[in-house]
Amino acid sequence: xxxxxxxxxxxxxxxxxxxxxxxxxxxxxxxxxxxxxxxxxxxxxxxxxxxxxxxxxxxxxxxxxxxxxxxxxxxxxxxxxxxxxxxxxxxxxxxxxxxxxxxxxxxxxxxxxxxxxxxxxxxxxxxxxxxxxxxxxxxxxxxxxxxxxxxxxxxxxxxxxxxxxxxxxxxxxxxxxxxxxxxxxxxxxxxxxxxxxxxxxxxxxxxxxxxxxxxxxxxxxxxxxxxxxxxxxxxxxxxxxxxxxxxxxxxxxxxxxxxxxxxxxxxxxxxxxxxxxxxxxxxxxxxxxxxxxxxxxxxx
Amino acid sequence: xxxxxxxxxxxxxxxxxxxxxxxxxxxxxxxxxxxxxxxxxxxxxxxxxxxxxxxxxxxxxxxxxxxxxxxxxxxxxxxxxxxxxxxxxxxxxxxxxxxxxxxxxxxxxxxxxxxxxxxxxxxxxxxxxxxxxxxxxxxxxxxxxxxxxxxxxxxxxxxxxxxxxxxxxxxxxxxxxxxxxxxxxxxxxxxxxxxxxxxxxxxxxxxxxxxxxxxxxxxxxxxxxxxxxxxxxxxxxxxxxxxxxxxxxxxxxxxxxxxxxxxxxxxxxxxxxxxxxxxxxxxxxxxxxxxxxxxxxxxxxxxxxxxxxxxxxxxxxxxxxxxxxxxxxxxxxxxxxxxxxxxxxxxxxxxxxxxxxxxxxxxxx
Numbered sequence: 001x002x003x004x005x006x007x008x009x010x011x012x013x014x015x016x017x018x019x020x021x022x023x024x025x026x027x028x029x030x031x032x033x034x035x036x037x038x039x040x041x042x043x044x045x046x047x048x049x050x051x052x053x054x055x056x057x058x059x060x061x062x063x064x065x066x067x068x069x070x071x072x073x074x075x076x077x078x079x080x081x082x083x084x085x086x087x088x089x090x091x092x093x094x095x096x097x098x099x100x101x102x103x104x105x106x107x108x109x110x111x112x113x114x115x116x117x118x119x120x121x122x123x124x125x126x127x128x129x130x131x132x133x134x135x136x137x138x139x140x141x142x143x144x145x146x147x148x149x150x151x152x153x154x155x156x157x158x159x160x161x162x163x164x165x166x167x168x169x170x171x172x173x174x175x176x177x178x179x180x181x182x183x184x185x186x187x188x189x190x191x192x193x194x195x196x197x198x199x200x201x202x203x204x205x206x207x208x209x210x211x212x213x214x215x216x217x218x219x220x221x222x223x224x225x226x227x228x229x230x231x232x233x234x235x236x237x238x239x240x241x242x243x244x245x246x247x248x249x250x251x252x253x254x255x256x257x258x259x260x261x262x263x264x265x266x267x268x269x270x271x272x273x274x275x276x277x278x279x280x281x282x283x284x285x286x287x288x289x290x291x292x293x294x295x296x297x298x299x300x
Numbered sequence: 301x302x303x304x305x306x307x308x309x310x311x312x313x314x315x316x317x318x319x320x321x322x323x324x325x326x327x328x329x330x331x332x333x334x335x336x337x338x339x340x341x342x343x344x345x346x347x348x349x350x351x352x353x354x355x356x357x358x359x360x361x362x363x364x365x366x367x368x369x370x371x372x373x374x375x376x377x378x379x380x381x382x383x384x385x386x387x388x389x390x391x392x393x394x395x396x397x398x399x400x401x402x403x404x405x406x407x408x409x410x411x412x413x414x415x416x417x418x419x420x421x422x423x424x425x426x427x428x429x430x431x432x433x434x435x436x437x438x439x440x441x442x443x444x445x446x447x448x449x450x451x452x453x454x455x456x457x458x459x460x461x462x463x464x465x466x467x468x469x470x471x472x473x474x475x476x477x478x479x480x481x482x483x484x485x486x487x488x489x490x491x492x493x494x495x496x497x498x499x500x501x502x503x504x505x506x507x508x509x510x511x512x513x514x515x516x517x518x519x520x521x522x523x524x525x526x527x528x529x530x531x532x533x534x535x536x537x538x539x540x541x542x543x544x545x546x547x548x549x550x551x552x553x554x555x556x557x558x559x560x561x562x563x564x565x566x567x568x569x570x571x572x573x574x575x576x577x578x579x580x581x582x583x584x585x586x587x588x589x590x591x592x593x594x595x596x597x598x599x600x601x602x603x604x605x606x607x608x609x610x611x612x613x614x615x616x617x618x619x620x621x622x623x624x625x626x627x628x629x630x631x632x633x634x635x636x637x638x639x640x641x642x643x644x645x646x647x648x649x650x651x652x653x654x655x656x657x658x659x660x661x662x663x664x665x
Contacts, residue, residue, distance in 0.1 A: 193390065193392065195388050195390050195392035196392050196394060198357075198359055198379070198386070198388070198392065199386070199388060199392035199393075199394070200394075200405070201358075201359075201378065201379040201380045202357060202359075202379050202380070202384075202385055202386045202454075203380075203385065203405045203406035203409055203453070203454075203457070204380045204381075204406055204409035204410055204457075205380055205405070205409050206378075206380055209409060213394075213405070214394060217396045218395070218396055
């Protein structure tokens with residue numbers, strides 16, 4: 001039976017997702033498949049990929065090499081993970097009160113405050129990170145300010161080595177991802193009906209209990225969304241660590257980048273990116289299972 | 301325990317308005333609500349009834365004056381320390397908690413022990429006929445069921461006063477009528493003072509022991525349903541409660557308890573004067589449509605001539621629109637005792653509208 005286009009919902013739906021489907025296929029599915037295939041390959045002396053099936057790259061990443069135990073790469077993985085956890089926790093702790101403040105501000109002022117949160121994003125990402133180099137380096141803004149204060153108090157002052165360091169990378173990450181945590185938390189806080197706070201107060205809950213029994217659980221969807229928006233990019237970053245960590249702070253992202261561009265070892269780089277992908281997927285899945293994707297909590 | 305469950309003493313509430321001006325929501329309201337009473341705050345939106353309720357709950361603090369609960373001045377006591385509970389218009393059930401958790405919330409905060417909490421939650425749900433719904437989430441319940449849960453969640457705490465903010469406003473008409481009677485029955489059973497906010501005069505008349513009619517932040521009249529309907533003290537109350545006719549006029553002759561009021565076009569009538577008036581004073585006379593007759597009566601003193609402009613037959617009654625010889629339009633409601641009742645007059649026909657002196661009431665404000 002021939003259906004007219006108007007009646008054919010399936011065809012309509014298919015056409016609607018077709019552009020995205022094509023992009024995902026060409027830009028994600030095919031490259032990812034190639035990466036998986038490459039990760040099981042080898043590299044010849046000239047840097048060309050030999051497509052075979054070997055787990056050597058993975059073993060090397062996990063520390064088992066021909067010459068014995070080497071935790072260099074495992075250390076990189078764990079460092080990336082640790083940095084992502086630190087960044088996410090700090091960002092949540094900073095973003096939550098701010099989002100709460102904005103959500104409880106008078107309605108007219110909220111948009112202005114959100115606008116202020118978004119202003120930094122208008123500047124190029126690389127420029128913003130270089131700005132932190134200017135602030136944190138030996139002769140930078142922060143050391144000059146501290147030196148000035150020390151001078152006024154007549155305390156001897158040697159400039160701190162803020163940059164390059166893992167701490168500087170952490171500062172850069174926190175700075176970069178703060179808006180991505182503020183916005184989802186704000187959205188879920190703003191959705192909470194003000195009557196619920198009153199109901200809690202009416203049912204003898206003080207401010208502390210109201211927060212932990214009503215506000216916190218109802219804003220969890222925002223925290224979950226913000227965590228994913230922060231954690232996933234941070235664990236795979238290489239630009240921030242490159243700029244603010246100098247060459248000292250090597251993360252999985254840097255490892256992958258260097259294996260492809262400097263060391264000319266695509267199979268090893270591919271294996272590293274697959275490990276990163278698996279790590280991110282596992283943690284995200286665990287996290288969303290544990291805390292819900294948000295909607296379930298809000299919708300009951 | 302004090303005589304009154306709730307007392308408002310010269311309470312004022314002023315808010316900063318959107319343009320920086322001061323908005324006075326409640327103006328010098330004094331109310332005394334007896335223990336165990338079902339009390340309604342009735343008025344149109346923006347009359348200050350909800351603000352008054354919120355000041356009893358503690359969500360708002362009076363700018364001036366005092367709120368007392370069982371004789372204890374509340375001062376700046378926050379809501380969570382007041383012995384009252386509220387049923388919100390939107391119910392405000394916690395969406396992330398089950399029905400059981402919602403109802404138990406207040407008891408948990410008061411650190412009631414586990415066993416007693418379970419027992420009381422069970423009882424409260426039974427009282428609103430929703431036993432066994434403990435594990436459901438609010439979203440899975442209908443509006444009427446959510447409303448009853450909101451009621452259970454408040455009553456489980458055995459408050460000294462239960463405050464209800466348009467609790468039936470979101471329900472459809474049929475359910476609302478059912479809940480009105482149910483609420484009233486429940487209030488008699490638990491014996492807790494209910495203070496109830498509504499804009500629906502019929503609802504207030506159905507449920508309440510006493511009603512405060514509010515307008516523009518002022519409590520115009522406080523009394524029982526009969527009092528407010530039969531003896532309105534001002535034009536607003538007469539107009540807001542039920543249907544009525546108004547005739548504007550000037551006081552002519554005076555006799556004890558009654559006055560002759562002369563309206564435009566030679567229309568003249570005798571009316572009851574609850575407040576003292578002086579000859580020459582401009583007044584309004586209110587006459588309920590059901591207290592006027594087109595059929596000939598023996599005793600009615602007042603007779604106003606006019607002719608019928610329209611007839612609306614609604615089964616129990618027939619409504620006649622009458623234009624008086626002075627140009628005033630009034631509505632007369634005749635009850636249909638028998639099938640022929642609707643034939644009392646035809647459109648365009650000249651009629652005499654008759655009513656007793658007591659049916660007409662002189663209002664000075």
